[in-house]
Amino acid sequence: MKTNRLEAFSDGVLAIIITIMVLEMKVPHTVDLAGLKPVLPVFLSYVLSFIYLGIYWNNHHHLFQATEQASGGILWANLHLLFWLSLFPFTTGWMGENGFASTPTAVYGFVLLMAAIAYLILERAIIAKEGRESLVAQAVGQDRKGRLSGALNFVAIPLAFVSPWIACGLYVLVALLWLIPDPRIERKLEKREQ
């Protein structure tokens, strides 16, 4: 089994999730800039989720570039990841529409956490198939960044009940971890091409 159709399907699902989230931003019924004010928290939560989905798409893209073949286990591990990502529009809307209240912010973090775990499972499923000496196993390694992200998300969930802003700060921190380019990975990828 080649991975190209799995990639195309995942691209499709991710593209729809990222675009459907914008439907949670309801068109205001007033025509002045004040009409945008209630939309602002929904917009901010949309930006955050957009960045997360962008990060997942980027990482997924890199991961499968190093993967040669798919097994039944990989297909289901991938669907499991897409399942948790598909809940992003729901939790994004709930958090945004309620102005980052504690419970919705914690539930948002829970779905982030489950997606992070699903991604780690997907990595293990691929390495189990490709072997420990494979390119993908070397590129992924222990995925310390992935584990750290998951841990920060885990910590953020109870902290959302102390203050939702601490939780949101942690979500932003995790996103920044991935947005800032990692020179070691780029180097490894460049080497591979040679």
Next chain:
Amino acid sequence: MKTNRLEAFSDGVLAIIITIMVLEMKVPHTVDLAGLKPVLPVFLSYVLSFIYLGIYWNNHHHLFQATEQASGGILWANLHLLFWLSLFPFTTGWMGENGFASTPTAVYGFVLLMAAIAYLILERAIIAKEGRESLVAQAVGQDRKGRLSGALNFVAIPLAFVSPWIACGLYVLVALLWLIPDPRIERKLEKREQ
């Protein structure tokens, strides 16, 4: 006619169906965990439908990997399958929003049944084109698992009026039949690659 565009189109439709279903989960207007309570049955029906669509995507993927060429009949048999799958968001929403009442649960099963029949028709259309000695004909065979699934779905429809939970139990059973990997198929696929 090659099958790649048929696969891409089917991937697109399946990706959208799977993602649009989540829109039936309306964002709650309260901010505590109790606000998630009315969403729970919708969520459970979403999980069930997500798994079914994942199974269809997996099987579709396998089926067309063994198919070399498409005919007009195959294109329409495929669209017929996509039609029934496209009704999943509607029946999932109806069943979930009404807490698994008898009639919506039976109608959910009816659409499952029609999709199962459409899949069997698609298999026959492909075998008719590729020939009885073809790879795909050998891989699919009598598709006893597919027929059994259809039969269980058929039985579940009247049983939904006895108790919706019996029907749902059967839907879950059919899903489990496909989720648990089938060693014979994997073996056949591995042989093929050699």
Next chain:
Amino acid sequence: MKTNRLEAFSDGVLAIIITIMVLEMKVPHTVDLAGLKPVLPVFLSYVLSFIYLGIYWNNHHHLFQATEQASGGILWANLHLLFWLSLFPFTTGWMGENGFASTPTAVYGFVLLMAAIAYLILERAIIAKEGRESLVAQAVGQDRKGRLSGALNFVAIPLAFVSPWIACGLYVLVALLWLIPDPRIERKLEKREQ
């Protein structure tokens, strides 16, 4: 310019249009079969539009299989076709929700007509690029079936004000014209492969 990305984009748009239409079928709030009664006309108009979009996808698929290169004009002619097709969910919903009243049924036919014209324009744009001796020019020819479909749609619009059922009968007739396989085209396609 190759045509593969144009095809992928069109597949995406068509896949979304076909799936978004189902959102017009609102989940009923009652749990008996009578709850499905108001959904029935919406369902029937959905079936009709699904078949039309299936026909367009099939024809589009065949057309671009015979097309080698895209020009700027072809890209825009294709977008023009997608524009009219993108109005299907709106006209389908309007016609279905009002139980096939005259005006919505006529407007539905108008969009069908514009899509048929857009398709003929797309064919001309492709033949202009590929040349009159090209494979695609021979396969398409005068596209008498396409012109006949457009003419029947044109006639149906005023007839919708006499009786919407005459108009709907004509829409169904046009669909049947395309659903019933045309042996001459299949033969031509088979010859081409040799």
Next chain:
Amino acid sequence: MKTNRLEAFSDGVLAIIITIMVLEMKVPHTVDLAGLKPVLPVFLSYVLSFIYLGIYWNNHHHLFQATEQASGGILWANLHLLFWLSLFPFTTGWMGENGFASTPTAVYGFVLLMAAIAYLILERAIIAKEGRESLVAQAVGQDRKGRLSGALNFVAIPLAFVSPWIACGLYVLVALLWLIPDPRIERKLEKREQ
């Protein structure tokens, strides 16, 4: 990193944005042509946005045809562009539903401007990767047309408060700039193929 998956993902997002906008056109509850009257401004804003997204898709298509490899920076510059384009359904709906009032029309222009800037950033990111002597650098050049479009959008924002129709006139003008084929680009593309 090859660009094909980036293109497929962008196609998916663009296809969904273009189709989701049509959901802002709410099905009227009356059955005469007068029922379409309140839909008209929404329809006109939909047509405008459809054309803009068509232009972006066309330009994106041309740009990546000349691009050989993607870097992390290009992936994020592309996601940044998709982010602003994903706001089109929101601003289109707001502008259309309020009959082209000043503020929504200005906000519409702001998102157009940000998308234009994001596109210029994407071009720079690609040229930075491919080199100043590359095909893509020569084809894009200074992208004076892109800069002019951005400038016109920038001017239109304050003018929306003088008269929304001046702003809309400028939006239409920018669209026409791109719709009318540019012989120099076509020539350059043809030369490249030789």
